[in-house]
Amino acid sequence: MFQKILIANRAEIACRVIDTARRLGVATVAVYSDADAGARHVAMADQAVHIGGPRPADSYLRGDAIIAAALSTGAQAIHPGYGFLSENPDFVDAVQAAGLVFIGPSGDAIRAMGLKDAAKALMARAGVPVVPGYHGDNQDPEHLAGAAEALGYPVLIKAVAGGGGKGMRRVDRAADFAAALSGAQGEAQTAFGNPSVLIEKYVEKPRHIEVQIFGDGTRAVHLFERDCSLQRRHQKVIEEAPAPGMTEEMRAAMGQAAVRAAEAIGYSGAGTVEFITDASDGLRPDRFWFMEMNTRLQVEHPVTEAITGVDLVEWQLRVASGEPLPARQEDLQISGHAFEARLYAEDVPAGFLPATGTLKHLRFPPGLRVETGVRPGDTISPWYDPMIAKVISHGPTRAAALNALARGLTGTQVAGTVTNLGFLARVARHPGFGAGDVDTGLIARDLQVLTDPQPVPPAARALAVIAAAGLHEATGTGFSLWAPLRRPVPFEEPAQLQVTGPNRITVEIGGQMHDCARHPDGWWVDGAKTGAQIHVAADEITVFLQGAHRFARPDPLARESRGSASGLTLAPMPGLVKAVFVAPGAQVAAGDRLAVLEAMKMEHTLCAARAGLVAEVLAGAGDQVEAGAALIRLAEEEAA
Incomplete structure (x- = not known):
């Protein structure tokens, strides 16, 4: 076994690898960019080396700097995590040329699977079914x-x-x-x-089912399948293992095909063979096709670990250090069911735009496995993927595991940024998903229902008024000097409260009166125990009650902006202006493309909100802009 490894990655996967390395007695070295100097993975590692600026190209994609950091700290091997350089065969070759071990497959194996077209041809020759196409x-x-x-x-x-x-x-x-x-x-x-x-x-009712494989360069085993069909715009949202509706015949056929794929390229380490299946007539062994192979550990690997009891990172370290495969195929069994939901900082009502912000509060309920690279007080950076955490549940049955996931998501608390928590919780409660009737189009079909703003419970609004008045943490002593005086409270809408007794407040809002009482077990509203928790920051109040409800804290000294932004196209998040399609004097129609903003590894097309004449172009291709920056201004509309 290695004595020290370097992790060429960041965030939750770096923390995940450090956890297993610690358990095995292996020292760890973290690398970090300017943006990650105070990151959780840096704090967890035994050593940390700075490798460059915040852009991935200046840090986490700098193979030379990463190899130099490994050599200077005495690391014997490099774990790539996923993303960044994890599937770069030239980096693998450079690691080995430096006398280090790459914890993963060979450069040749990565090359064989790196291009989807060549990989499909190779798989066809190996007897693995492939999707018809060019x-x-x-x-x-x-x-x-x-x-x-x-x-x-x-x-x-x-x-x-x-x-x-x-x-x-x-x-x-x-x-x-x-x-x-x-x-x-x-x-x-x-x-x-x-x-x-x-x-x-395009397969009309597709399901995305992938098989976890593990090889030692000569032979391979599979650790059963994961269903990743619940997707939005080809991005996985919730993954599960095993796949619902899977038959033993289908599982055997897919597992054998995945093992053939791995052994055909002499695969070593953890990998995933992804298949597309036509679920229009159930899962049938003659209706699945190879899509691609991910020559690395997958984001969703914890669900496989949950149902097999295998630590895949431990297996990676053991095989990379020269040990044979830790288990035979007949040794591996499925126990129960598991789900993983990806918690992101993103604005769901605005079209799932990635968001930034400072995590002023972060808490997960007990009973779940949570993998995260952030802590309360950390900032969600515009430079990287805005994932906050992976939330994993496991239960004896699919229904039990899904119920635990839904409860866990509802009980998760995040303040300081918008998130997709409410969306995830509604997906987990979706009747079709609960019944196991999943395909990659499920979310798109019901997107309106899954993303519509949910009504705020009256109790949450009443407690927010109490928090706005600064009385949410008051104790019996704090209320002892009460006087029956009704007073207005600065809030999003007209509100008043009256302290009516020790630990008792009446709140009037929206024409309704609410009796609020603080008991030893928390706040009760209108005679009902709420279980609510309240977080107050300088600019907002968050009440956690059947989800997270955010309320702005009005600043009575702030002056209302008189300017109209109706003709401005603003950057929805920090990013790089990739292209601008218009010039001053151009006439545009509503919906016309104006610019492309690259942020958080995705391209976002910005379109004209209305027809008009372009008055100014305020940013050009190559400009780095902040959230809210004005990019293009349309001339004011003439009065009718």
């Missing part, structure tokens, strides 16, 4: 359009490099193909430095 080298738009016509719409355009839904577009008709192709190629170039794409037939 995987050739000709990237001429007319040729690709012809390939799409030959396959028949709908089709899927996919970047040949990378993953995570980037560089991917569904196209339903020939008229939309050119624009979709341009968007996919641009996003692929940004994310992976390779604009090449392939075209595949």
